[in-house]
Amino acid sequence: MKSKTLTKDKVNIITLGCSKNLVDSEVLSGQLLANQIDVVHENKKLDHNISIVNTCGFIDKAKEESINTILDQLELKRRGKLEKVYVTGCLSERYRSDLEQEMPEVDAWFGTMELPLLLKKLEADYKKELIGERLLSTPQHYAYLKISEGCNRTCSFCAIPLMRGGHVSKTMEEIVTEAENLVRKGVKEIMLIAQELTYYGLDIYKYRALPDLLNRLADVKGLTWIRLHYAYPSKFPLEVLDVISARTNICNYLDMPLQHASNAMLKAMKRNITREEMSELIDTIREKVPGICLRTTLIAGFPGETEDDVDELIAFLQKHRFDRVGIFNYSHEENTTAHELVDDVPAEVKSARAQRIMEAQQEISFEKNQEKVGQILTVLVDKKEAGRYLGRTEFDSVEVDNEVIIHSKKKLPIGDFVQVKITRAFDYDLEGELVD
Numbered sequence: 001m002k003s004k005t006l007t008k009d010k011v012n013i014i015t016l017g018c019s020k021n022l023v024d025s026e027v028l029s030g031q032l033l034a035n036q037i038d039v040v041h042e043n044k045k046l047d048h049n050i051s052i053v054n055t056c057g058f059i060d061k062a063k064e065e066s067i068n069t070i071l072d073q074l075e076l077k078r079r080g081k082l083e084k085v086y087v088t089g090c091l092s093e094r095y096r097s098d099l100e101q102e103m104p105e106v107d108a109w110f111g112t113m114e115l116p117l118l119l120k121k122l123e124a125d126y127k128k129e130l131i132g133e134r135l136l137s138t139p140q141h142y143a144y145l146k147i148s149e150g151c152n153r154t155c156s157f158c159a160i161p162l163m164r165g166g167h168v169s170k171t172m173e174e175i176v177t178e179a180e181n182l183v184r185k186g187v188k189e190i191m192l193i194a195q196e197l198t199y200y201g202l203d204i205y206k207y208r209a210l211p212d213l214l215n216r217l218a219d220v221k222g223l224t225w226i227r228l229h230y231a232y233p234s235k236f237p238l239e240v241l242d243v244i245s246a247r248t249n250i251c252n253y254l255d256m257p258l259q260h261a262s263n264a265m266l267k268a269m270k271r272n273i274t275r276e277e278m279s280e281l282i283d284t285i286r287e288k289v290p291g292i293c294l295r296t297t298l299i300a301g302f303p304g305e306t307e308d309d310v311d312e313l314i315a316f317l318q319k320h321r322f323d324r325v326g327i328f329n330y331s332h333e334e335n336t337t338a339h340e341l342v343d344d345v346p347a348e349v350k351s352a353r354a355q356r357i358m359e360a361q362q363e364i365s366f367e368k369n370q371e372k373v374g375q376i377l378t379v380l381v382d383k384k385e386a387g388r389y390l391g392r393t394e395f396d397s398v399e400v401d402n403e404v405i406i407h408s409k410k411k412l413p414i415g416d417f418v419q420v421k422i423t424r425a426f427d428y429d430l431e432g433e434l435v436d
């Protein structure tokens with residue numbers, strides 16, 4: 001057996017899937033570092049001896065990507081470039097027994113709640129006192145902050161509760177401490193994430209505590225932008241809107257996945273809300289927070305979906321003019337209640353519908369972006385790429401939303417807020433000049 005005193009381990013973590021997985025990888029890195037183990041993310045240099053693949057098991061495409069990544073790592077191991085390959089995350093949680101048989105060369109598999117076991121395998125101790133300490137893999141000026149784990153909802157298409165379990169909120173103290181730690185490291189923007197943000201607190205405080213949590217986070221000095229991702233529309237706590245309105249460091253931004261807008265589909269998806277109720281909610285949001293940027297995600301090709309359902313969805317998008325829209329093709333997942341239905345929309349029809357929906361949204365997005373031309377907006381400088389600075393406004397989250405191309409004769413520090421006059425607008429991006 002290899003002794004740590006003879007050869008020092010260097011661990012590479014590869015993260016697939018969503019921002020929640022990324023946070024788990026960052027927590028794992030923080031723990032390894034505290035145990036004096038070298039750790040890197042997505043290391044291309046191949047100077048590590050252990051790989052940990054943090055997998056995603058959300059939909060078919062994500063599963064395929066995770067499996068291919070594990071196979072790539074096993075190939076490196078076969079060629080003698082790696083000593084160990086460990087697998088963790090959602091795919092491992094969901095399909096461990098099958099995968100163990102199919103890929104016996106993987107040295108060990110871990111579920112989503114098995115961080116202490118994974119650390120033990122690496123001869124590291126799980127350090128409870130590190131709660132809230134992470135090794136960021138994002139640029140130092142922004143970070144994701146997970147406020148809860150799991151989900152208590154029963155959306156018929158969703159496999160997440162199978163992999164992440166029921167909803168467990170972190171305490172407000174824990175979250176505020178984590179936010180303060182992040183600010184100390186230079187973070188100016190945090191993106192609050194959870195499977196379902198609005199359920200926050202119901203388990204531990206017995207009430208929907210998101211508004212209180214937001215107020216406490218907004219008090220953290222140095223936090224300039226707080227952004228809300230993944231709010232469930234049914235029984236949405238409207239006080240959240242008052243807090244967004246009142247607190248200047250909470251972005252005028254809300255990511256609310258609606259999944260569909262036809263009543264037949266919403267019912268089959270078990271979303272506990274009707275199109276009319278969603279309409280009313282969106283009107284209230286826009287009324288209480290004028291100028292808010294609304295992002296949503298949708299599913300195309302759910303069992304039983306007709307072209308009429310898609311027309312209804314498009315009409316809904318046109319009526320409410322969402323600022324940002326993402327779309328997935330329906331994926332027929334075992335052990336979900338939707339799996340009992342017939343997956344009757346052919347793959348090419350799902351894709352054609354998704355495209356039709358996105359074409360309608362593209363027009364809306366273009367028109368909304370045109371309205372920004374001539375405005376002076378605060379932009380957070382994210383990076384420099386191919387000689388151009390790229391940033392985001394408070395209306396845009398990382399990776400999924402618009403970017404602003406900033407023209408500047410001056411050198412701009414990454415992570416600084418600057419004023420930019422928008423001069424051109426495209427379907428999904430903006431372009432502008434630095435205002436001195």
Ligand code: SF4
Nearest residue numbers: 151153155158160195
């Ligand atoms: S609220 Fe989101 S995570 Fe929870 S079951 Fe529904 S789709 Fe899945």
